Amino acid sequence: xxxxxxxxxxxxxxxxxxxxxxxxxxxxxxxxxxxxxxxxxxxxxxxxxxxxxxxxxxxxxxxxxxxxxxxxxxxxxxxxxxxxxxxxxxxxxxxxxxxxxxxxxxxxxxxxxxxxxxxxxxxxxxxxxxxxxxxxxxxxxxxxxxxxxxxxxxxxxxxxxxxxxxxxxxxxxxxxxxxxxxxxxxxxxxxxxxxx
Amino acid sequence: xxxxxxxxxxxxxxxxxxxxxxxxxxxxxxxxxxxxxxxxxxxxxxxxxxxxxxxxxxxxxxxxxxxxxxxxxxxxxxxxxxxxxxxxxxxxxxxxxxxxxxxxxxxxxxxxxxxxxxxxxxxxxxxxxxxxxxxxxxxxxxxxxxxxxxxxxxxxxxxxxxxxxxxxxxxxxxxxxxxxxxxxxxxxxxxxxxxxxxxxxxxxxxxxxxxxxxxxxxxxxxxxxxxxxxxxxxxxxxxxxxxxxxxxxxxxxxxxxxxxxxx
Numbered sequence: 001x002x003x004x005x006x007x008x009x010x011x012x013x014x015x016x017x018x019x020x021x022x023x024x025x026x027x028x029x030x031x032x033x034x035x036x037x038x039x040x041x042x043x044x045x046x047x048x049x050x051x052x053x054x055x056x057x058x059x060x061x062x063x064x065x066x067x068x069x070x071x072x073x074x075x076x077x078x079x080x081x082x083x084x085x086x087x088x089x090x091x092x093x094x095x096x097x098x099x100x101x102x103x104x105x106x107x108x109x110x111x112x113x114x115x116x117x118x119x120x121x122x123x124x125x126x127x128x129x130x131x132x133x134x135x136x137x138x139x140x141x142x143x144x145x146x147x148x149x150x151x152x153x154x155x156x157x158x159x160x161x162x163x164x165x166x167x168x169x170x171x172x173x174x175x176x177x178x179x180x181x182x183x184x185x186x187x188x189x190x191x192x193x194x195x196x
Numbered sequence: 197x198x199x200x201x202x203x204x205x206x207x208x209x210x211x212x213x214x215x216x217x218x219x220x221x222x223x224x225x226x227x228x229x230x231x232x233x234x235x236x237x238x239x240x241x242x243x244x245x246x247x248x249x250x251x252x253x254x255x256x257x258x259x260x261x262x263x264x265x266x267x268x269x270x271x272x273x274x275x276x277x278x279x280x281x282x283x284x285x286x287x288x289x290x291x292x293x294x295x296x297x298x299x300x301x302x303x304x305x306x307x308x309x310x311x312x313x314x315x316x317x318x319x320x321x322x323x324x325x326x327x328x329x330x331x332x333x334x335x336x337x338x339x340x341x342x343x344x345x346x347x348x349x350x351x352x353x354x355x356x357x358x359x360x361x362x363x364x365x366x367x368x369x370x371x372x373x374x375x376x377x378x379x380x381x382x383x384x385x386x387x388x389x390x391x392x393x394x395x396x397x398x399x400x401x402x403x404x405x406x407x408x409x410x411x412x413x414x415x416x417x418x419x420x421x422x423x424x425x426x427x428x429x430x431x432x433x434x435x436x437x438x439x440x441x442x443x444x445x446x447x448x449x450x451x452x453x454x455x456x457x458x459x
Binding site: 005013025031 | 199433437
């Protein structure tokens, strides 16, 4: 990800500000910037969403297909993630530069959604040991290089399930998100203190 | 911890909200400006096949017989005498340099300087031969397009709202707390790392958001426009200024006030 060089004095200013709950753009430490959400943007998917937060712009598409459950979890369906960091997001993503970040984010998403509070995988089961739903989630980062991708991506999954008619998962709006769910914890951990 | 979500809204074209009577003549590279050969060629134009063609994307400006194209968004081109704010990215690695400068300036430091000379390849040489230039201490940097910074007599402003601002011609704008007393002997190289008071911080954050709003709405940046924008933003909370509808409202009010002041 793009790193910004700062002088010592700027860092001191930011840190003192955070201690007084005031970021450089006037937000408190817990305040979000406004998020713009658009659903149903990709026609050949079961559900899709586009989310903009600050400088970052992410597009997610979900395709639901029939598959066989994994041997160790015969009563559950599963999710497959693929994250593509487009070269237009940051210069260092040119060519294969974005692959490492993409893999890292995909792994984080696997960990987030490998949990009962984020998604009920049993609802994806059709008949145990034989058929289940597999949700292929494709993520495209095409602008920006800020720190909170996993948080925004998990938010997007919630948005997208509302557009996805085949899923039986209940839609959760982000405001009601459970404070203790892994997605939320991940976002707190990742939220950078230097407001920009 | 409330998260505000919104649906995308179609952007209104700027000219509608401005209500300008005279439309700017906008061109893109390759557009013919005029076939009249009586004009002198200025910046951003070239002569080809008996017509004057634009080489940059921008608006056509005509002063008597001189036609030039002023680019709307451009990389900074240095002129002698410009004030710039810059960040040190790389330095010479020689022994004398190590001994002399390491203590004062490091990579990542911000400095204010004046352009001394411009080389033919576009590189500029800077000098800080005055006590008002030098290393910058605590504050906030805002980066905007260089074409939005208006050329003025002075680029160092102490605003009445309680903070100071340096409008670099290269688009780097530095907002910082007004120093209480001018330390002449310090010469600007020793940074003050004392915590800045909350009141000053709020002024600085508000100014920073106002500058970002003006830049997003493509308004020229100078002390008066920034000040009017600050005053227009006072009824709102600092963090609300970043919301698109409030940003538009504030900039509209600023524009109105500037027009009134002119005419």
